[in-house]
Amino acid sequence: MLKFLEKVGKVLRGRSIIDDDLLEDLEEALIQADVSVGLAVKLTQELAERAEREHVTDPEALADLLRKRVMRMLSQWDTTLHTGTTAPTTFLVLGVNGVGKTTSIAKIAHWYHSAGNKVMMVAADTFRAAAIDQLQVWAERVGCDLVRQQPNADPAAVAFDALQAAKTRGTQLVIIDTAGRLHTKVNLMEELRKINRVVERELGRPADERLLIMDATTGQNGLNQARQFHEAVGVTGIMLTKLDSTAKGGIVLTIADELGIPIKLVGVGEKLHDLQLFSAQEFANSLF
Numbered sequence: 001m002l003k004f005l006e007k008v009g010k011v012l013r014g015r016s017i018i019d020d021d022l023l024e025d026l027e028e029a030l031i032q033a034d035v036s037v038g039l040a041v042k043l044t045q046e047l048a049e050r051a052e053r054e055h056v057t058d059p060e061a062l063a064d065l066l067r068k069r070v071m072r073m074l075s076q077w078d079t080t081l082h083t084g085t086t087a088p089t090t091f092l093v094l095g096v097n098g099v100g101k102t103t104s105i106a107k108i109a110h111w112y113h114s115a116g117n118k119v120m121m122v123a124a125d126t127f128r129a130a131a132i133d134q135l136q137v138w139a140e141r142v143g144c145d146l147v148r149q150q151p152n153a154d155p156a157a158v159a160f161d162a163l164q165a166a167k168t169r170g171t172q173l174v175i176i177d178t179a180g181r182l183h184t185k186v187n188l189m190e191e192l193r194k195i196n197r198v199v200e201r202e203l204g205r206p207a208d209e210r211l212l213i214m215d216a217t218t219g220q221n222g223l224n225q226a227r228q229f230h231e232a233v234g235v236t237g238i239m240l241t242k243l244d245s246t247a248k249g250g251i252v253l254t255i256a257d258e259l260g261i262p263i264k265l266v267g268v269g270e271k272l273h274d275l276q277l278f279s280a281q282e283f284a285n286s287l288f
């Protein structure tokens with residue numbers, strides 16, 4: 001997950017002095033990399049002040065200050081995936097249409113399955129028959145269990161059945177796929193709340209991760225949606241997908257600044273192994 005803020009690095013590397021021109025270009029590069037305007041202005045101002053205070057004149061040194069600042073923003077994040085005190089550990093996966101929920105579930109399932117865990121996928125996106133079949137194909141590829149019902153079944157009932165089955169089968173990880181149709185539809189949020197409640201009742205604790213999938217290529221448009229999911233179920237972590245494509249990565253900083261929900265996982269392709277743990281260090285270093 002490199003190349004995120006490549007342009008930002010370029011602005012700082014190509015210059016000999018820190019002047020208003022450079023600061024303007026830096027701000028612009030940050031905005032182009034999907035850092036929100038407010039945050040770009042704030043970061044640039046802070047850096048300029050700090051450079052002046054500490055008599056930093058070398059643009060390269062400014063890059064180092066920025067890297068440290070980024071580290072400070074991200075290193076307070078708890079990026080570990082929480083597991084349950086009793087089996088099954090349960091992840092509820094959320095997000096709007098097409099962000100990569102189902103693919104991400106397959107990647108996470110593959111990861112835990114490869115590590116020797118008994119994994120179950122749950123087709124609680126019952127809105128479209130194709131969604132259930134898609135999850136089934138992934139389950140077969142991964143070689144893990146799948147719990148499904150007929151299309152249009154009550155998603156909370158599917159989740160309930162799955163957790164019952166998981167308990168008798170000794171499943172270690174249950175991953176629940178959910179529908180992503182538009183967040184403006186109040187009933188999607190109601191449905192997610194209901195699934196969340198059923199999971200909590202069955203587990204005796206909330207789902208260990210309420211994982212919001214966000215598509216990095218949509219930039220800041222995802223932020224409002226994220227807030228709505230967060231309000232509905234209390235998101236515990238974000239998986240940022242499609243960082244291999246045209247995404248510019250500054251969205252990571254915007255998420256940190258505006259949502260304060262840790263990014264825990266990163267999707268870097270369409271294949272099962274295209275999953276990475278988020279690393280603040282690696283991200284900050286990608287400035288260079």
Ligand SMILES: Nc1nc2c(ncn2[C@@H]2O[C@H](COP(=O)(O)OP(=O)(O)OP(=O)(O)O)[C@@H](O)[C@H]2O)c(=O)[nH]1
Binds near residue numbers: 096125
């Ligand atoms: N390049 C790239 N493509 C991805 C990544 N994750 C998912 N995709 C692609 O994004 C598209 C949508 O993925 P899905 O997993 O079906 O998304 P979804 O959120 O389940 O979509 P719905 O069920 O329709 O709401 C597919 O073409 C995936 O291959 C990623 O990390 N990188």
Ligand SMILES: [Mg+2]
Binds near residue numbers: 103
């Ligand atoms: Mg899906």
